[in-house]
Amino acid sequence: MTSEPRVLRPSEWDTWYGALLSAFASQDTSEEHELYRSLTEVERSIGVWDEDRPVATAGLLSFRMTVPGGAVVPTAGVTMVSVAPTHRRRGLLWAMMRRQLDDVRAAGQEPLAVLTASEAAIYGRFGYGLAARSLSARIDTSRVALELPERTAAEADALRLRQSDEAASLLAECEAVYARTVPRRPGMLQRHAGWERMPLLDPERSRAGASPLRCVVVLRDGEPVGYARYAVKLRWTETDASDGEVHLRELEALDPAGYAALWRFLWGIDLTTSIVAENRPLDDPWLHLVNDPRRCGTAVGDSLYLRPVDVGAALAARCYAAPVDVVLEVEDAFCPWNTGRWRLSGDEKGAVCEPTRDAADLSLSVRELGRGYLGGTSLTALAGAGLVDEKHPGSGALRTAAAAFASETEPWLPHGF
Structure with a gap:
C-alpha cells in the first residue's frame, strides 16, 4: 500500500463512508446515510487505500463562520477523519492533515480551519487549539424556579x-x-x-x-x-x-x-x-x-477546535474589542509559512495584519492563537500558563492584546459536522 492520500472518486463514497463507520464502531440509518452523502464534498474528500480497501478517511467542508465583529468568514471544516485500527501508527493521519492544510492554503480562500474532536488530545500537534466550549445542564425544574x-x-x-x-x-x-x-x-x-x-x-x-x-x-x-x-x-x-x-x-x-x-x-x-x-x-x-443554580447540574466540555491556515488573513478577518497595535511572533511547525513576526493593527471597525521585521511584543504558537482567536480564551490566561510570552514584561502589550481579542459573547458551535 501507499501512505499517500488521494481524492475520493464519487463511485467510492459508500465504501469510503463504510470505512469511517467501521473505525468508529458505528452504524447509521438510511436517512443519515443519504444526508451525509449529500453533504460530502467529494472533491475535498481524501483517503488512503490498501489495495481496494480504504483504511483512512478525511474530508473538508466549505463553511462560513462568524468571527468577532460579526463578519462571516470562509472556513474549512475538517470532518470524517478516521484510521482503521489495522493501520495505526503508520503516519496516515499526519499525511491526511498535511494534504488538507496544503490544499486549503493553495486554494487561498479559507484563512481558518476548524474541527470537532472525538479525542481531545489528537489535534494539538497539527496546530488546532480549543476555541469554543459548550455548557451542559440537568435542571431540576421541580425545585428550581x-x-x-x-x-x-x-x-x-x-x-x-x-x-x-x-x-x-x-x-x-x-x-x-x-x-x-x-x-x-x-x-x-x-x-x-x-x-x-x-x-x-x-x-x-x-x-x-x-x-x-x-x-x-x-x-x-x-x-x-x-x-x-x-x-x-x-x-x-x-x-x-x-x-x-x-x-x-x-x-x-x-x-x-x-x-x-x-x-x-x-x-x-x-x-x-x-x-x-x-x-x-x-x-x-x-x-x-434561575433562583437556585446549585440544582442545575452544569458542566463544561470542549467543542470547536480552530487553527489559522493563513495567520495574516485570519487576524485581518475579524474585528477587535479595543484598539491594538502589536507585533506577534508566531511559531507554526506544521505550517511553517505562518512562522515569523506579524504586526496586527486594528479596532472595532477592522484590522490589517502583515509580516514585519519589527521586534516582537508577544510570542505564541499557532495553537494558542487558535485558542484565543474567537475571544473565548483570554491571552492573559494563556500567559499565566506560560503559553504566551510578553517579551517586555510590564510594557502593557499583553493587557492591550488580551482586551482587543476579547469577545462580548462566548463563542459557540451550534451543531456538529
Whole structure:
C-alpha cells in the first residue's frame, strides 16, 4: 500500500463512508446515510487505500463562520477523519492533515480551519487549539424556579407559541430565526443548502427512550422570533408520580422576551421534572434567570477546535474589542509559512495584519492563537500558563492584546459536522 492520500472518486463514497463507520464502531440509518452523502464534498474528500480497501478517511467542508465583529468568514471544516485500527501508527493521519492544510492554503480562500474532536488530545500537534466550549445542564425544574424580570415576563405574555410534535413541520420558521442569529456569536455557522436538515436528524437509537423530536416556535405579530427543538422522556416513580425529562436539542431567540417565552414553555411541560440540555453557550442567559443554580447540574466540555491556515488573513478577518497595535511572533511547525513576526493593527471597525521585521511584543504558537482567536480564551490566561510570552514584561502589550481579542459573547458551535 501507499501512505499517500488521494481524492475520493464519487463511485467510492459508500465504501469510503463504510470505512469511517467501521473505525468508529458505528452504524447509521438510511436517512443519515443519504444526508451525509449529500453533504460530502467529494472533491475535498481524501483517503488512503490498501489495495481496494480504504483504511483512512478525511474530508473538508466549505463553511462560513462568524468571527468577532460579526463578519462571516470562509472556513474549512475538517470532518470524517478516521484510521482503521489495522493501520495505526503508520503516519496516515499526519499525511491526511498535511494534504488538507496544503490544499486549503493553495486554494487561498479559507484563512481558518476548524474541527470537532472525538479525542481531545489528537489535534494539538497539527496546530488546532480549543476555541469554543459548550455548557451542559440537568435542571431540576421541580425545585428550581425561573424568575423573569417583570417587563420581560409581560412582553413574553404578548407572544404566541406554535407547537408541533413533528419538528420538520416548522423548519422554515426555525431557519429564518437561525439565519438572523448567526452574525451575533463567534463560532456559529451559516447553514447553506442541505445543512438545515442536520439538526433534524433523530435516529431512534439516539433517543434513549425519549419521544421523536418536537418543536415550538414563538411568534410576534405572526413572525417567528424564536424556536426550540426538544424531546420528552416520560418516567414514573415507584409510587406512580411523574418524573419525566425534557431533552433540549436547540434553542434560538432574537430578543429576551422570545427567549423567556421558550424557556417558560419548556419549564411547564406536563409530567416532567427536569430539563436536560447538552450543547448550550457558556453565557446562556437562563443561568441568570434561575433562583437556585446549585440544582442545575452544569458542566463544561470542549467543542470547536480552530487553527489559522493563513495567520495574516485570519487576524485581518475579524474585528477587535479595543484598539491594538502589536507585533506577534508566531511559531507554526506544521505550517511553517505562518512562522515569523506579524504586526496586527486594528479596532472595532477592522484590522490589517502583515509580516514585519519589527521586534516582537508577544510570542505564541499557532495553537494558542487558535485558542484565543474567537475571544473565548483570554491571552492573559494563556500567559499565566506560560503559553504566551510578553517579551517586555510590564510594557502593557499583553493587557492591550488580551482586551482587543476579547469577545462580548462566548463563542459557540451550534451543531456538529
